[in-house]
Amino acid sequence: MCQNNHTSSNPSHFEGSQEEKVLAQSIELNFMDYIKDMKFFDPHIHMTSRTTDDYQALADAGVKAIIEPAFWLGQPRTGLSTFKDYYNSLIGWERFRSSQFGIKHYCTIGLNSREANNEALAEQVMEILPLYVYKEGVVGVGEIGFDDQTAAEEKYYRLQLELSKEANLPVQVHTPHRDKKKGTLLSMSIALEHGIDPGMVIIDHNNEETVESVLEQGFWAAFTIYPFTKMGNERMVEIVRKYGSERIMVNSAADWGISDPLAVPKTAALMKIKGISEEDIIKVTYQNAIDAFAQSGQITQQDFEIVQEIDQSQKFNGNTILRGGQQPRIDKNAIIIR
Amino acid sequence: MSVADKIFRLLSENSSPKESDWINSKIAADIEKLPSAFVAAPRFISKNPVDVSVLFEDSKIRTWALDKLARGFLLLKIDNASKDKYTSVIESLFETAEVNEAVALYSALPFLPYPEYWKFKATEAVRSNIGPVFDALAFGNPYPAVHFSDLEWNQLVLKCIFNDKPIHLIEGLDKRTNRELADSISNFAHERWAAGRTVPAQVWRLVIKFTDEKITNDLQKLFLSGDISDNYAAALVCHECSFEKAKELLNLYPDLSAKVQKGELTWEVLEV
Numbered sequence: 001m002c003q004n005n006h007t008s009s010n011p012s013h014f015e016g017s018q019e020e021k022v023l024a025q026s027i028e029l030n031f032m033d034y035i036k037d038m039k040f041f042d043p044h045i046h047m048t049s050r051t052t053d054d055y056q057a058l059a060d061a062g063v064k065a066i067i068e069p070a071f072w073l074g075q076p077r078t079g080l081s082t083f084k085d086y087y088n089s090l091i092g093w094e095r096f097r098s099s100q101f102g103i104k105h106y107c108t109i110g111l112n113s114r115e116a117n118n119e120a121l122a123e124q125v126m127e128i129l130p131l132y133v134y135k136e137g138v139v140g141v142g143e144i145g146f147d148d149q150t151a152a153e154e155k156y157y158r159l160q161l162e163l164s165k166e167a168n169l170p171v172q173v174h175t176p177h178r179d180k181k182k183g184t185l186l187s188m189s190i191a192l193e194h195g196i197d198p199g200m201v202i203i204d205h206n207n208e209e210t211v212e213s214v215l216e217q218g219f220w221a222a223f224t225i226y227p228f229t230k231m232g233n234e235r236m237v238e239i240v241r242k243y244g245s246e247r248i249m250v251n252s253a254a255d256w257g258i259s260d261p262l263a264v265p266k267t268a269a270l271m272k273i274k275g276i277s278e279e280d281i282i283k284v285t286y287q288n289a290i291d292a293f294a295q296s297g298q299i300t301q302q303d304f305e306i307v308q309e310i311d312q313s314q315k316f317n318g319n320t321i322l323r324g325g326q327q328p329r330i331d332k333n334a335i336i337i338r
Numbered sequence: 339m340s341v342a343d344k345i346f347r348l349l350s351e352n353s354s355p356k357e358s359d360w361i362n363s364k365i366a367a368d369i370e371k372l373p374s375a376f377v378a379a380p381r382f383i384s385k386n387p388v389d390v391s392v393l394f395e396d397s398k399i400r401t402w403a404l405d406k407l408a409r410g411f412l413l414l415k416i417d418n419a420s421k422d423k424y425t426s427v428i429e430s431l432f433e434t435a436e437v438n439e440a441v442a443l444y445s446a447l448p449f450l451p452y453p454e455y456w457k458f459k460a461t462e463a464v465r466s467n468i469g470p471v472f473d474a475l476a477f478g479n480p481y482p483a484v485h486f487s488d489l490e491w492n493q494l495v496l497k498c499i500f501n502d503k504p505i506h507l508i509e510g511l512d513k514r515t516n517r518e519l520a521d522s523i524s525n526f527a528h529e530r531w532a533a534g535r536t537v538p539a540q541v542w543r544l545v546i547k548f549t550d551e552k553i554t555n556d557l558q559k560l561f562l563s564g565d566i567s568d569n570y571a572a573a574l575v576c577h578e579c580s581f582e583k584a585k586e587l588l589n590l591y592p593d594l595s596a597k598v599q600k601g602e603l604t605w606e607v608l609e610v
Contacts, residue, residue, distance in 0.1 A: 084433070084434070087434075088433075088434065088435075091436035091437065092435070092436055092437055092440070092468060093467065093468060095436070095437055096437060096467075096468040096469060096470070100469075128434075131377075131434045132434065134374070134377050134378055134381075135377065135436045135439070136380045136436055136438055136439075137436065297381065
């Protein structure tokens with residue numbers, strides 16, 4: 001989630017040669033060449049806010065599965081029903097929409113920090129969350145945590161940590177834009193205070209300032225490659241160079257802001273160009289996220305790794321059309337629309 | 339044997355000891371907790387395919403995943419003594435259903451108590467854009483043929499055709515044909531033809547009993563189509579209808595006529 005799209009770009013932490021710099025800047029034209037036959041898992045992407053073009057682009061780039069965390073939709077909700085409908089869309093319509101492009105869709109369910117500040121509504125939302133966290137394909141409680149770091153945010157963060165414990169689900173923790181370091185440290189210490197295994201907690205939107213303490217304390221460190229406000233992928237390469245690939249994962253957090261749904265495959269391509277080992281790339285753009293969220297018991301890697309013509313349980317009388325079919329492709333450059 | 343008993347037997351025959359234990363523990367426990375057991379079922383029950391044909395009156399083969407079968411069973415075990423209470427419990431399951439839950443609910447609809455009560459819900463599945471949810475109500479499910487009005491029925495069939503789904507999987511398709519539907523098929527075909535598109539040949543089985551002057555013109559067009567499936571469909575309609583002019587039309591195509599007479603050509607050939 002981004003709230004202020006600053007127009008200034010990320011401070012450059014790029015330390016490669018001038019030649020490498022030019023290469024890195026021209027990579028968007030042909031990044032796919034570097035990641036042929038690779039598969040990716042984006043553990044944080046808000047497809048509700050994206051178009052079908054994005055789904056096609058994700059599928060083309062090798063993204064096999066995604067996690068859509070429940071978040072703030074850009075304006076505050078006015079009642080419980082809209083929360084309910086939103087959660088329903090994460091386990092219903094969006095899941096189906098994604099399947100039409102051959103992408104396995106999981107989600108995390110939670111009350112986001114910003115709307116936790118509307119306490120009257122937050123109370124009601126807390127009551128319905130247990131109805132959702134036990135659903136198939138719900139791989140965690142998220143994204144929850146701090147935004148303005150208010151008392152109300154802390155209250156609902158704590159309550160949802162307890163819910164995750166009860167449901168034995170991983171937690172996806174959003175860290176604030178302002179006063180990030182303080183917010184991140186506080187999020188972790190509260191989780192530990194609640195007796196939650198740091199191995200069940202994914203601390204999201206890390207940067208150079210937060211990563212060390214997150215890894216040191218045994219939490220998973222997720223990095224959001226998001227233009228202007230979060231990480232750039234050149235900086236990401238340097239992080240992996242410095243800290244390795246243990247418990248580190250990359251996501252796009254693509255949403256209604258200026259963001260890039262292909263951030264994960266693009267970052268993999270850049271890592272490849274810049275000499276990061278294939279093993280490390282696989283870990284940070286695929287396997288680590290799966291391992292972290294599979295602790296929910298809701299991810300079956302085979303579901304998206306083995307390309308099956310059809311889910312056997314959905315097959316009627318040997319007829320395969322019933323899945324709803326894959327979406328037909330259109331040629332974007334064609335002037336004729338049929 | 340009640341449906342619940344039949345389902346229970348299928349479950350026992352197809353579950354592992356661990357799965358059976360879970361199911362038994364749920365029916366032995368507090369009845370109020372059955373709805374949450376419905377939600378949790380896939381955490382404890384596999385998705386192995388089970389032949390559930392014995393649950394239905396006709397002999398068509400139907401396969402359900404084991405967890406769907408278990409969910410159907412749990413729905414039938416929920417206390418239904420009070421209609422208001424029972425329907426509100428099921429309604430709340432519908433309201434928060436993820437895709438597989440909605441599929442289980444719609445598949446179980448023909449077996450639920452107070453069947454008339456669920457009609458609006460059933461029409462909501464026809465309006466659904468989520469493929470598996472629509473399919474659960476539309477295909478291999480006796481509920482619509484028994485409970486839908488003509489208007490609701492026609493909507494189901496037309497939506498199927500519009501979305502290129504296989505109408506022959508709709509239960510009671512041949513029994514529920516009607517004049518309105520036949521007209522809609524003809525109009526739909528005209529629209530598609532005007533756009534340079536086609537209609538699946540088997541949809542013409544819906545017009546047989548209502549073949550008239552206008553539909554005979556459509557059949558004429560089908561005989562002239564370059565698609566052999568269209569020719570077959572036209573021959574079958576002409577053969578099976580009782581409109582004289584259409585029957586005569588078939589005589590113009592002796593090869594097709596012979597094929598139909600000999601029973602070599604049936605609607606099954608066109609079921610795709």
